[in-house]
Amino acid sequence: MNLVLLGPPGAGKGTQANLICEKYKLSHLSTGDLLRMEIANKSEIGVKAKQIIDEGKLVSNDIIISIIKSFFNNNKNSSGYLLDGFPRNTEQAKLLDKLMLELEDKISCVIQLDVEEKHLKERILSRGKEEGRSDDNEKTLLKRLETYFNETMPLIKYYEEANLLKKVIGVGEIMHINQSINSIIDHL
Ligand code: AMP
Secondary structure (H helix, E strand, O other), X not given: OEEEEXXXXXXXXXXXXXXXXXXXXXXXXXXXXXXXXXXHOOOHHHHHHHHHHHOOOOOOHHHHHHHHHHHHHHOOOOOOEEEEOOOOOHHHHHHHHHHHHHOOOOOOEEEEEEOOHHXXXXXXXXXXXXXOOOOOOHHHHHHHHHHHHHHHOHHHHHHHHOOOEEEEEOOOOHHHHHHHHHHHHHOO
């Protein structure tokens, strides 16, 4: 089973991804986490990515391809994947389709976490205080939201047309939202 989690910054993708991966024994691919690891290691990719992330833009597809490839190489025997933060634009979605073909596998479902913009700012600013992420500030958030609307939102239509999209309201109790997601997965 391969799942994609789609949603704006602050929608709760990371929190739900952890719960889903534990319950369904999936390997968690978070391109954001992998990029933050590269930054912490001061690798060549990390150095390139840092400024772009702090500007709220998307890092290049070349960088994403390289971290995705090593993730799949390191998790070859997995029973399934949960993709969180990838794909983020149409080119990446097409890349994922190709990758699934190569693995002789398919995307089982794309779960869209729907959260209104008014809730996002509050969540991101409080996460910024708790976790100290350098892109969780008001200025970068505005750009990240713009990037989401312009580049990532078209994927909703892309996956709707592929008959893969399921929408979940991402506001309320974490475990309540998680139950809604689980019931979708259990019916796949
Ligand atoms: P996230 O933790 O998913 O919110 O990602 C943090 C930042 O990393 C994003 O704002 C982007 O700058 C970058 N990033 C993460 N995933 C991708 C991706 N699939 N494509 C391009 N940039 C990404």
